[in-house]
Amino acid sequence: MRITAKQVAEKAGVSLATVSRVINRSGYVEAGLRSRIETVMAELGYVPNRNAKNLATGHTRTVGLIITSLRSPYFVRLTEGIQDVLEGKGYHLLLCNTKFNAKIELDDLQLLREGMLDGVITATGSLTHDVMLDLIRQNYPMVFINRIFEEIGEEPNRAGYVMGDLVYAGKVAVNHLLQQGHRNIAVLYGAANSTANKLRLAGMQQAFAEHGIDSRPELLHCVQHPPGLFGVDSDTESNWAYSETMEILQSHPEVTAILVFYHPMLSGVMQALRDAGRPVPESVSLIGFDEFPLAPFLDPPLTVMAQPVYEIGRAAARALVQKIEDPTLSVSKTIILKPKLIIRQSVAPASPKYRAQGDRLLNSGHK
Amino acid sequence: MRITAKQVAEKAGVSLATVSRVINRSGYVEAGLRSRIETVMAELGYVPNRNAKNLATGHTRTVGLIITSLRSPYFVRLTEGIQDVLEGKGYHLLLCNTKFNAKIELDDLQLLREGMLDGVITATGSLTHDVMLDLIRQNYPMVFINRIFEEIGEEPNRAGYVMGDLVYAGKVAVNHLLQQGHRNIAVLYGAANSTANKLRLAGMQQAFAEHGIDSRPELLHCVQHPPGLFGVDSDTESNWAYSETMEILQSHPEVTAILVFYHPMLSGVMQALRDAGRPVPESVSLIGFDEFPLAPFLDPPLTVMAQPVYEIGRAAARALVQKIEDPTLSVSKTIILKPKLIIRQSVAPASPKYRAQGDRLLNSGHK
DNA sequence: TGATAATGTGAAAGCGCTTACAGGTACAAA
DNA sequence: TTTGTACCTGTAAGCGCTTTCACATTATCA
Numbered sequence: 123m124r125i126t127a128k129q130v131a132e133k134a135g136v137s138l139a140t141v142s143r144v145i146n147r148s149g150y151v152e153a154g155l156r157s158r159i160e161t162v163m164a165e166l167g168y169v170p171n172r173n174a175k176n177l178a179t180g181h182t183r184t185v186g187l188i189i190t191s192l193r194s195p196y197f198v199r200l201t202e203g204i205q206d207v208l209e210g211k212g213y214h215l216l217l218c219n220t221k222f223n224a225k226i227e228l229d230d231l232q233l234l235r236e237g238m239l240d241g242v243i244t245a246t247g248s249l250t251h252d253v254m255l256d257l258i259r260q261n262y263p264m265v266f267i268n269r270i271f272e273e274i275g276e277e278p279n280r281a282g283y284v285m286g287d288l289v290y291a292g293k294v295a296v297n298h299l300l301q302q303g304h305r306n307i308a309v310l311y312g313a314a315n316s317t318a319n320k321l322r323l324a325g326m327q328q329a330f331a332e333h334g335i336d337s338r339p340e341l342l343h344c345v346q347h348p349p350g351l352f353g354v355d356s357d358t359e360s361n362w363a364y365s366e367t368m369e370i371l372q373s374h375p376e377v378t379a380i381l382v383f384y385h386p387m388l389s390g391v392m393q394a395l396r397d398a399g400r401p402v403p404e405s406v407s408l409i410g411f412d413e414f415p416l417a418p419f420l421d422p423p424l425t426v427m428a429q430p431v432y433e434i435g436r437a438a439a440r441a442l443v444q445k446i447e448d449p450t451l452s453v454s455k456t457i458i459l460k461p462k463l464i465i466r467q468s469v470a471p472a473s474p475k476y477r478a479q480g481d482r483l484l485n486s487g488h489k
Numbered sequence: 490m491r492i493t494a495k496q497v498a499e500k501a502g503v504s505l506a507t508v509s510r511v512i513n514r515s516g517y518v519e520a521g522l523r524s525r526i527e528t529v530m531a532e533l534g535y536v537p538n539r540n541a542k543n544l545a546t547g548h549t550r551t552v553g554l555i556i557t558s559l560r561s562p563y564f565v566r567l568t569e570g571i572q573d574v575l576e577g578k579g580y581h582l583l584l585c586n587t588k589f590n591a592k593i594e595l596d597d598l599q600l601l602r603e604g605m606l607d608g609v610i611t612a613t614g615s616l617t618h619d620v621m622l623d624l625i626r627q628n629y630p631m632v633f634i635n636r637i638f639e640e641i642g643e644e645p646n647r648a649g650y651v652m653g654d655l656v657y658a659g660k661v662a663v664n665h666l667l668q669q670g671h672r673n674i675a676v677l678y679g680a681a682n683s684t685a686n687k688l689r690l691a692g693m694q695q696a697f698a699e700h701g702i703d704s705r706p707e708l709l710h711c712v713q714h715p716p717g718l719f720g721v722d723s724d725t726e727s728n729w730a731y732s733e734t735m736e737i738l739q740s741h742p743e744v745t746a747i748l749v750f751y752h753p754m755l756s757g758v759m760q761a762l763r764d765a766g767r768p769v770p771e772s773v774s775l776i777g778f779d780e781f782p783l784a785p786f787l788d789p790p791l792t793v794m795a796q797p798v799y800e801i802g803r804a805a806a807r808a809l810v811q812k813i814e815d816p817t818l819s820v821s822k823t824i825i826l827k828p829k830l831i832i833r834q835s836v837a838p839a840s841p842k843y844r845a846q847g848d849r850l851l852n853s854g855h856k
Numbered sequence: 857t858g859a860t861a862a863t864g865t866g867a868a869a870g871c872g873c874t875t876a877c878a879g880g881t882a883c884a885a886a
Numbered sequence: 887t888t889t890g891t892a893c894c895t896g897t898a899a900g901c902g903c904t905t906t907c908a909c910a911t912t913a914t915c916a
Contacts, residue, residue, distance in 0.1 A: 124604075124872095126871095126872055126873085127872065127873065128872075128873090136895075136896085137895065137896045137897075138872090138873085138874095138896085138897095139874080139875080139895070139896060139897080139898095140894090140895060140896075142873070142874060142875085143894095143895090145873095146874085148874090148875090149875090149893095149894085149895095150892085150893050150894050150895085151893095151894070151895080152893080152894060152895085155894085155895085169599075169602040169603055170603060170872085170873075171544070171603060171604050171871085171872050171873065172600065172603035172604055172605040172873095173540060173543040173544040173547075173549065173603075173604050173605060173871085173872080173873090174544050174871070174872035174873035174874085174901090175872080175873055175874075176540040176543070176544075176605075176873090176901095177538070177540040177541050177543075177544045177871085177872080177873070177874090177901050177902070177903085178872080178873045178874040178875080178900080178901055179873085179874065179875095179901085180540075180901075182540065182605075184583065184605075191569075192559055192565040192568060192569065193565060193569075193782075198559040198560060198565070201559060201584075201586075202559065202560075202586065205584075205586050209593060209596075214583055214585075214597070214600065215583065215584050215585075216551065216581055216582065216583050216584070217568075217572075217582050217583070217584040218581075218582075219568075219569065219572050226576060229576075230581070232536075233539065233581065235536040236536055236537060236538060236539035237491075237538050237539055237540050237902095238539040238540060238543075238549075238551075357782060360782055386782070388782070388783065389782035389783050389785075389786065392783075392786045393785070393786075415560075415724060415727055415753070415755070415756035416755065416756050416759075416783060416787065418756075418760070419756065419759045419760075419787050419788060420783065420786050420787060420788065421786060421787065421788035421789075421790075422788075423788075491902095493901095493902055493903085494902065494903065495902075495903090503865075503866085504865065504866040504867075505866085505867090505902090505903085505904095506865070506866060506867080506868095506904085506905080507864085507865060507866075508903095509903070509904060509905085510864095510865090512903090513904085515904090515905090516863095516864085516865095516905090517862085517863050517864050517865085518863095518864070518865080519863085519864060519865090522864085522865085537902085537903075538901085538902050538903065539903095540901080540902080540903090541871090541901070541902035541903035541904090542902080542903055542904075543871095543903090544871050544872065544873085544901085544902080544903070544904095545870080545871055545902080545903045545904040545905080546871085546903085546904065546905095547871075604872095
């Protein structure tokens with residue numbers, strides 16, 4: 123059977139409390155006694171029971187991270203940032219991969235309620251919005267990435283927010299395209315209705331506005347996948363992106379540029395472009411989101427909107443730990459970090475033909 | 490304060506035991522009472538305390554996964570396989586990213602001893618070999634991926650093993666190269682001394698043997714990174730690979746093919762090749778390990794040894810859960826799954842010049 | 857009809873820790 | 887000497903569940 127602190131106490135001829143003190147280096151214990159107890163612990167091979175400790179102290183020093191998939195370098199790098207700070211603070215990470223499945227997300231959120239998690243970092247969209255709201259209002263320590271809750275006003279609570287500057291990201295990406303003469307741009311979204319998508323869309327529209335162009339739907343073909351679409355399968359996102367891209371290419375041959383917001387969709391988009399005989403960037407320009415090591419080695423080297431996602435992860439983890447350890451409620455400032463466009467070779471000037479077509483559309487006015 | 494089962498019991502006018510029975514659907518409880526208690530729980534917003542439950546039952550339904558980095562599609566896909574089966578069985582995943590750092594690995598292993606983890610799946614190399622041995626002998630439920638322990642003979646315990654057929658992988662990869670006339674092959678390893686590396690090396694040597702070639706060190710330049718080399722930094726593996734590749738290219742200009750066992754190194758290798766003016770595959774052929782969605786879109790499309798890693802993950806998780814839930818000790822059979830070479834365009838026939846050079850080396854004999 | 861089994865409920869003893877609280881000693885300051 | 891304070895250790899009451907055991911009550915079957 124397993125050795126308990128009580129047995130250590132008996133063998134060392136001290137009380138349980140003293141053993142606890144040496145384990146936790148808390149309170150006073152005389153040096154001689156301490157080392158005697160440590161010897162006994164070593165002899166007995168004593169290992170403290172973490173569950174008992176968790177119960178007694180009311181916390182576990184583990185936090186949950188909710189993401190949609192590790193297939194995106196965005197989430198990978200985010201996770202790394204988070205783990206690197208957690209590790210330094212003695213926290214552990216419980217990973218929840220929702221695959222856009224609300225049930226899975228709910229399941230992990232429940233762990234927070236059940237006291238098994240001290241806090242949670244959420245990097246996903248809007249699947250379980252109401253539950254999140256509820257948790258925030260109940261003052262659970264939470265940090266949200268690229269997401270805000272308008273419903274929560276100035277009520278103090280223990281939620282924090284860290285974001286990339288998504289408006290800026292959308293704007294800069296579209297600007298780059300606009301400058302190269304692109305007018306008909308298709309956008310492949312991640313989950314619908316997410317804060318992130320709204321902000322990016324706003325940024326994209328700003329870019330159009332700044333170019334004196336009215337960004338009617340014809341000029342910006344946004345495709346969002348329905349919630350809960352993706353399964354366990356290795357490449358459902360990619361497959362979805364493939365068929366959506368094919369669809370766009372056929373129904374909107376005037377599209378000369380594609381923005382891919384969710385990295386796992388990239389391979390599907392590229393495959394579709396290849397199958398449709400539309401070379402990148404000669405025929406269609408492409409911008410990906412999130413930098414990854416092999417981006418310079420794609421054919422063509424991929425122009426990418428790089429979010430400072432490692433830093434976002436670190437900021438999120440720091441904020442969460444701080445919120446966990448400080449019982450004070452407050453209304454928290456949102457931390458915002460700027461992304462950067464890394465220009466490579468997947469964007470080229472729009473072919474004059476399509477350029478003209480876009481401008482024609484543009485000049486035809488609308489009611 | 491938080492609602493406890495005791496309060497539910499009082500309000501419902503029943504005993505604590507009965508409340509516990511309805512929570513766990515265990516034992517007998519009359520239908521009417523059950524629904525009354527459920528109503529009370531709902532009214533009170535009762536959520537059971539998981540730490541108390543963990544303490545009382547002695548298990549947590551969470552398992553640990555130890556990997557080196559999420560930057561490799563190998564570990565990503567592995568993690569997905571594991572999570573997909575765990576999720577179905579009601580287990581949660583605690584993720585440990587060692588970054589080849591023994592301290593971090595030890596830390597998570599400790600959670601197993603402390604009872605916070607019901608079991609652990611280890612997919613890393615040899616950093617904490619002795620501790621692993623210890624844990625196995627103490628009959629903790631563990632599953633090892635691509636790793637075996639010769640030290641454990643026929644002693645029954647609760648460890649399991651699942652492996653890709655690494656010998657086969659090494660053999661097939663080298664065979665492919667040999668057939669194209671390559672004779673001087675460089676290999677970039679992951680962590681030194683791992684079971685996986687030994688097996689692959691064995692396979693590679695088999696391939697040479699089958700071609701009637703003696704695979705002296707001159708013909709197979711293996712480079713292993715020292716343990717603990719890699720840090721937090723985004724691309725230490727890549728940087729290491731870059732300088733090693735540069736080094737090889739200079740000191741062994743006769744090398745015409747490179748095998749990259751650890752995916753995060755790939756970008757470094759490709760950058761070095763590019764900087765050294767050695768085009769792939771015209772000058773140097775390249776084989777990567779582990780398939781990933783963008784492999785067909787690299788320049789050139791990458792030939793890759795694809796391990797059935799999702800299946801490996803599933804098998805590992807199934808094995809672990811089974812070992813957790815079945816207290817019987819046994820000596821376990823190793824599950825072996827075959828990889829597959831996916832041929833694309835990063836391997837071309839060796840240039841005759843180097844081919845000749847390789848053969849000359851070969852024919853010069855050795856003492 | 858009585859014996860046996862199945863069903864339903866409660867009391868209470870843990871699970872293995874932490875943490876007041878109380879009490880004791882030693883030593884410096886007053 | 888007294889008092890105050892730092893230092894040291896133990897007692898015991900939890901933390902919030904699960905689970906055994908005992909005891910009722912009801913159904914089942916010769």
